[in-house]
Amino acid sequence: xxxxxxxxxxxxxxxxxxxxxxxxxxxxxxxxxxxxxxxxxxxxxxxxxxxxxxxxxxxxxxxxxxxxxxxxxxxxxxxxxxxxxxxxxxxxxxxxxxxxxxxxxxxxxxxxxxxxxxxxxxxxxxxxxxxxxxxxxxxxxxxxxxxxxxxxxxxxxxxxxxxxxxxxxxxxxxxxxxxxxxxxxxxxxxxxxxxxxxxxxxxxxxxxxxxxxxxxxxxxxxxxxxxxxxxxxxxxxxxxxxxxxxxxxxxxxxxxxxxxxxxxxxxxxxxxxxxxxxxxxxxxxxxxxxxxxxxxxxxxxxxxxxxxxxxxxxxxxxxxxxxxxxxxxxxxxxxxxxxxxxxxxxxxxxxxxxxxxxxxxxxxxxxxxxxxxxxxxxxxxxxxxxxxxxxxxxxxxxxxxxxxxxxxxxxxxxxxxxxxxxxxxxxxxxxxxxxxxxxxxxxxxxxxxxxxxxxxxxxxxxxxxxxxxxxxxxxxxxxxxxxxxxxxxxxxxxxxxxxxxxxxxxxxxxxxxxxxxxxxxxxxxxxxxxxxxxxxxxxxxxxxxxxxxxxxxxxxxxxxxxxxxxxxxxxxxxxxxxxxxxxxxxxxxxxxxxxxxxxxxxx
Amino acid sequence: xxxxxxxxxxxxxxxxxxxxxxxxxxxxxxxxxxxxxxxxxxxxxxxxxxxxxxxxxxxxxxxxxxxxxxxxxxxxxxxxxxxxxxxxxxxxxxxxxxxxxxxxxxxxxxxxxxxxxxxxxxxxxxxxxxxxxxxxxxxxxxxxxxxxxxxxxxxxxxxxxxxxxxxxxxxxxxxxxxxxxxxxxxxxxxxxxxxxxxxxxxxxxxxxxxxxxxxxxxxxxxxxxxxxxxxxxxxxxxxxxxxxxxxxxxxxxxxxxxxxxxxxxxxxxxxxxxxxxxxxxxxxxxxxxxxxxxxxxxxxxxxxxxxxxxxxxxxxxxxxxxxxxxxxxxxxxxxxx
Numbered sequence: 001x002x003x004x005x006x007x008x009x010x011x012x013x014x015x016x017x018x019x020x021x022x023x024x025x026x027x028x029x030x031x032x033x034x035x036x037x038x039x040x041x042x043x044x045x046x047x048x049x050x051x052x053x054x055x056x057x058x059x060x061x062x063x064x065x066x067x068x069x070x071x072x073x074x075x076x077x078x079x080x081x082x083x084x085x086x087x088x089x090x091x092x093x094x095x096x097x098x099x100x101x102x103x104x105x106x107x108x109x110x111x112x113x114x115x116x117x118x119x120x121x122x123x124x125x126x127x128x129x130x131x132x133x134x135x136x137x138x139x140x141x142x143x144x145x146x147x148x149x150x151x152x153x154x155x156x157x158x159x160x161x162x163x164x165x166x167x168x169x170x171x172x173x174x175x176x177x178x179x180x181x182x183x184x185x186x187x188x189x190x191x192x193x194x195x196x197x198x199x200x201x202x203x204x205x206x207x208x209x210x211x212x213x214x215x216x217x218x219x220x221x222x223x224x225x226x227x228x229x230x231x232x233x234x235x236x237x238x239x240x241x242x243x244x245x246x247x248x249x250x251x252x253x254x255x256x257x258x259x260x261x262x263x264x265x266x267x268x269x270x271x272x273x274x275x276x277x278x279x280x281x282x283x284x285x286x287x288x289x290x291x292x293x294x295x296x297x298x299x300x301x302x303x304x305x306x307x308x309x310x311x312x313x314x315x316x317x318x319x320x321x322x323x324x325x326x327x328x329x330x331x332x333x334x335x336x337x338x339x340x341x342x343x344x345x346x347x348x349x350x351x352x353x354x355x356x357x358x359x360x361x362x363x364x365x366x367x368x369x370x371x372x373x374x375x376x377x378x379x380x381x382x383x384x385x386x387x388x389x390x391x392x393x394x395x396x397x398x399x400x401x402x403x404x405x406x407x408x409x410x411x412x413x414x415x416x417x418x419x420x421x422x423x424x425x426x427x428x429x430x431x432x433x434x435x436x437x438x439x440x441x442x443x444x445x446x447x448x449x450x451x452x453x454x455x456x457x458x459x460x461x462x463x464x465x466x467x468x469x470x471x472x473x474x475x476x477x478x479x480x481x482x483x484x485x486x487x488x489x490x491x492x493x494x495x496x497x498x499x500x501x502x503x504x505x506x507x508x509x510x511x512x513x514x515x516x517x518x519x520x521x522x523x524x525x526x527x528x529x530x531x532x533x534x535x536x537x538x539x540x541x542x543x544x545x546x547x548x549x550x551x552x553x554x555x556x557x558x559x560x561x562x563x564x565x566x567x568x569x570x571x572x573x574x575x576x577x578x579x580x581x582x583x584x585x586x587x588x589x590x591x592x593x594x595x596x597x598x599x600x601x602x603x
Numbered sequence: 604x605x606x607x608x609x610x611x612x613x614x615x616x617x618x619x620x621x622x623x624x625x626x627x628x629x630x631x632x633x634x635x636x637x638x639x640x641x642x643x644x645x646x647x648x649x650x651x652x653x654x655x656x657x658x659x660x661x662x663x664x665x666x667x668x669x670x671x672x673x674x675x676x677x678x679x680x681x682x683x684x685x686x687x688x689x690x691x692x693x694x695x696x697x698x699x700x701x702x703x704x705x706x707x708x709x710x711x712x713x714x715x716x717x718x719x720x721x722x723x724x725x726x727x728x729x730x731x732x733x734x735x736x737x738x739x740x741x742x743x744x745x746x747x748x749x750x751x752x753x754x755x756x757x758x759x760x761x762x763x764x765x766x767x768x769x770x771x772x773x774x775x776x777x778x779x780x781x782x783x784x785x786x787x788x789x790x791x792x793x794x795x796x797x798x799x800x801x802x803x804x805x806x807x808x809x810x811x812x813x814x815x816x817x818x819x820x821x822x823x824x825x826x827x828x829x830x831x832x833x834x835x836x837x838x839x840x841x842x843x844x845x846x847x848x849x850x851x852x853x854x855x856x857x858x859x860x861x862x863x864x865x866x867x868x869x870x871x872x873x874x875x876x877x878x879x880x881x882x883x884x885x886x887x888x889x890x891x892x893x894x895x896x897x898x899x900x901x902x903x904x905x906x907x908x909x910x911x912x913x914x915x916x917x918x919x920x921x922x923x924x925x926x927x928x929x930x931x932x933x934x935x936x937x938x939x940x
Contacts, residue, residue, distance in 0.1 A: 021862040143737025145721055147729040174740060219910075220749045224937070226910055233866045234873075252839045255809065332865070417837050421808070433777065433805040477705035479823040480712060488807050491836055494742075501742030507715040518707035539703050546702030565703050587742025595716045 087277035093180035102183025136572025165321025175213035197293035266362025288348035323469035330463035335555035385452030393559030395441020407539025445560030466549035511568035627649025796821035810835030892924035
């Protein structure tokens with residue numbers, strides 16, 4: 001029932017797995033449909049094909065039951081371009097099987113699946129099965145797991161499905177994910193479903209821009225704050241908003257902008273639910289009194305969302321596809337690439353699902369209603385958060401301030417006395433331009449509400465709320481520890497692990513197959529980073545013993561740390577990266593290698 | 604501290620009993636779950652977290668020094684990692700540490716492998732090529748930008764002029780080619796104009812070291828110089844530049860430049876700016892006096908219609924040794940692409 005992660009039942013022996021078939025299908029039919037890269041946007045407006053919306057993402061949806069979905073042992077997926085219309089404006093998107101968003105894949109635990117992916121783009125593509133435990137050569141990361149899928153080619157992925165839950169798939173090539181190359185995966189358990197619900201909906205959150213993603217990235221390189229139209233201003237100071245003049249001076253001296261929460265904002269993004277903008281208002285139907293399961297997936301490129309449904313309590317039953325002890329909250333932040341399964345029990349009225357961008361520069365919005373046409377009030381955007389000294393990694397000191405009676409501690413002057421780039425704090429870091437700051441006193445912030453949610457006045461999910469429903473498959477003590485720094489430079493828009501961008505990294509992060517390692521991620525930057533490790537679930541070290549929550553992606557708060565125990569049981573090379581797309585693209589990615597002990601040899 | 608941890612101990616257990624819509628398929632693994640009882644009301648739990656001091660001065664709250672007052676402290680307020688204190692809120696203190704509560708050992712890491720795992724399944728040459736492409740795509744890309752910070756008409760009594768100051772760069776995060784140009788003159792005659800071609804290398808998070816050549820191309824001078832300088836972002840958000848120029852005649856000149864952008868609204872921006880030109884010796888042929896040969900100070904108010912396109916108006920005051928002082932009304936466009 002609770003297979004996954006390190007369970008011995010996983011078919012991981014690489015010698016028994018079929019290798020990928022690369023069937024070159026350069027059919028003449030595809031050639032006219034292969035626009036040049038530069039021509040993509042032009043083609044978009046010309047109506048290459050009529051856009052089809054897949055069943056799960058229809059504007060008014062009665063749920064997943066009875067929907068035609070892609071299932072079964074053999075699935076064919078064709079990647080192509082389509083025009084996509086969002087809130088009345090037509091732009092460009094990458095389609096799968098002619099539809100955007102991409103179709104829902106519905107698999108069953110215990111089955112084998114073959115997915116033949118045909119590339120009709122003019123550039124290489126790929127699909128990564130996010131959260132699915134697959135053999136490394138089927139993981140879909142060009143350059144690590146396989147060479148990628150060349151234009152016109154078909155690549156057949158083949159793997160056993162060894163888990164259940166809510167997952168998703170997306171391109172790992174270039175910046176295609178930003179262009180809509182993503183879709184949901186639901187894996188039903190082999191046995192009876194643990195979570196009782198009368199109805200289920202998939203809720204895929206994402207961000208869409210009319211700008212080509214390469215343009216977005218170039219703008220960020222030219223001016224890191226290009227998309228931030230919520231900076232502090234003189235008008236704000238005079239009106240008494242935001243920081244005081246003294247604070248602004250202090251932050252200015254450190255060249256730190258407390259409004260730098262999200263690099264790409266509502267200034268260019270429209271935030272989507274299942275491909276629908278706030279005006280399109282994706283609508284989920286239910287019958288009053290039903291227990292409705294919402295399978296929420298954050299497929300955005302750059303946006304963590306604060307999710308709530310005013311009037312409804314949200315009971316979290318799964319995180320990243322793994323069962324957790326149900327915990328009921330009013331709001332949660334879903335970081336990029338995470339999934340949460342929620343149970344809600346709506347009454348006979350309409351509700352608004354609100355997913356605010358973490359910098360509150362916009363929101364995704366949908367309606368839950370018993371009858372089409374009925375809507376609920378849409379709450380206004382709340383004030384955008386300002387980074388604090390804790391977000392700079394002054395955590396311990398500001399924490400002390402919250403605790404009375406700490407003898408000998410005066411916190412007021414202390415933070416400014418610490419250098420924001422003191423290599424004595426982290427001697428292992430190289431002195432590269434990619435290290436703008438080093439958190440002087442980073443602390444574990446998994447018990448704190450995510451950025452901007454400390455003062456909502458209602459219950460907000462924190463990572464320490466998550467407790468695995470079943471005992472962890474591997475409860476050994478870790479044999480060693482590893483610290484990895486998340487580093488960056490907002491002024492140069494450089495992002496890296498341990499101060500070295502992937503293009504300059506010379507060796508993978510090595511693990512012995514089967515060893516258990518305690519990994520601490522130290523966020524030396526003032527931004528949150530959702531960190532994803534491929535091919536594994538790790539157990540968060542949040543005080544829950546052998547019921548630690550198991551995740552594939554964890555959001556590391558600014559100036560904070562996250563510690564997890566990892567059983568490196570999956571042979572191969574695996575991608576390890578920040579799931580903020582442009583951070584990854586800037587270099588915040590490395591390769592993790594898992595090899596049997598003593599197998600180190602130049603091959 | 605320990606008392607606080609004990610008070611918080613029931614948190615996880617309370618959550619266990621709260622399972623709407625959930626059937627339990629497994630036998631309870633731990634005694635805590637063996638006796639389900641009605642979920643305790645949240646209120647007592649809230650009272651169990653006394654760590655928030657009642658008064659929180661606003662300046663502290665703004666800096667994040669206080670636990671938020673509006674948030675029901677359902678969860679333990681963050682506590683810094685205290686050496687020697689394990690955070691184990693879910694269990695009675697006496698229970699043996701299990702799973703992730705156990706301390707980690709200090710075994711050495713393995714050596715990194717020398718092979719590429721995917722080469723077992725795919726053409727090693729194709730994998731090597733894809734690996735190179737991946738690394739280029741993740742941090743190894745090159746970009747460019749051309750910006751004219753000044754491109755303006757200067758209106759002063761009787762002798763209107765032109766003035767520009769621009770810079771372009773092309774390259775990666777560390778190594779770049781930088782081209783700079785600045786100059787001024789009248790509508791019909793460009794008096795001073797120069798072009799610099801520099802190799803630029805990032806020497807820190809904020810600053811670049813730049814070296815190369817400067818060629819004067821205006822009517823007043825056609826001299827060539829070797830150049831070395833720094834450019835970057837100084838504390839308090841000042842964009843600064845400093846350079847030394849050694850001419851083909853052996854004359855040494857220097858220049859310091861700084862500006863900052865003060866945002867009045869999100870799009871209305873005031874830019875104070877200074878430029879000082881210095882000379883180690885007089886260069887009469889080029890009308891350069893020794894010492895502070897020329898100084899310029901101005902304020903320009905621009906409106907960013909787009910980030911890349913911002914018309915502005917302002918005042919610029921110029922002092923040139925031997926030529927006197929003068930203020931001008933300036934109208935221009937700051938633009939980049």
